[in-house]
Amino acid sequence: MTTPVLYDYWRSSASYRVRIALNLLDIDYETVPVNLLDREHKAPEHLARNPQGAVPVLEIDGLRLTQSLAIVEYLEETRPGSGLLPGRPGGRARVRALSYAIAMDIHPVCNLGPVAHVMELTKGGDAVRSKWMKKFIGEGLAAVEELLDHSSTGRFCHGDRPTMADLCLVPQVYNAKRWDADISGLERINAIVAACAKLPAFEAAYPRQPQT
Template identity: 55%
Template structure:
């Protein structure tokens, strides 16, 4: 048993981010699945951990923490040598801007509960999910690609070590591929993805490693 417990769902983008961050920090953790499809996140036990009824919730250092980006920033402050955020204020701003382009702009409108509500009021509900995800994931990642073009070429989104930007990007790329979003016009993103896929922390955090058995 680890001293760190992640209340998790295998396909949650936010939980996936925290799994990557923990791996980059070299921290072992126990994963406790909260089944979103069965509504466990709205149950009394989980609401006591996270009053918003979301995943992840992370029990670490004797505290329960929520909100993936805030958790990642905490992990950076506790383990600054890992480099989840860069050393200078300007570079940290650049990484935060990239991270927020995913976590604050793409992810909220592509959350399954948001998409499900949109489908419930759509004029053509059968056509809505694919069109919705292609629109918002595709446009958001195209903007991210342009943001990368403003920086010098590098192995990762900002510099040559993984940062919070990559932690946010990779779960969104997982969703993009799940919904067959066209990424062919995004060479910088694809190069970053290839480098992240080679990294053990990203490999260990992948949803396939946490998918329900059977």
């Protein structure tokens, strides 16, 4: 059986999500780094894998998959009992909503390309980038905190087992800390992230810069 291959960048939030999912499911995989800062994601070799020029790309089961949440849902559908999405439709909808609030509303506006373009347009440099990140990450996570004020929230975003929502939340909190966004008052989020940090699957997926 061919070992799955994950094309990722160590600091990519989307790649981080998939690493956690693969770890939770005990799927051994090989990593091929794609350095976003060196624009390797725009090289012909990578564009042949993903015309969007993005990471992650996962080669698994004879398929080449893109888009982190599509990858997570594929793993959910093909690995029975994964728990990445709840069994009931209402729970699945809630986990998707929490995941999308982060992956589709916070993450895209704080991605490398859009932020670099904002800096170019404003000529504001690092100060503009920092303010941008703090605003959109801080406001976005504050809204997620309110969404978590729900009877289905448990030790994790939905109940007492990690789901796709936790796979999205943890990388976004990593970004919040990286950009010094003030999330100290988000008690539910901080408690969930602390619970995730105790799990080997999350710890093993934590962003670590490759040694050169």
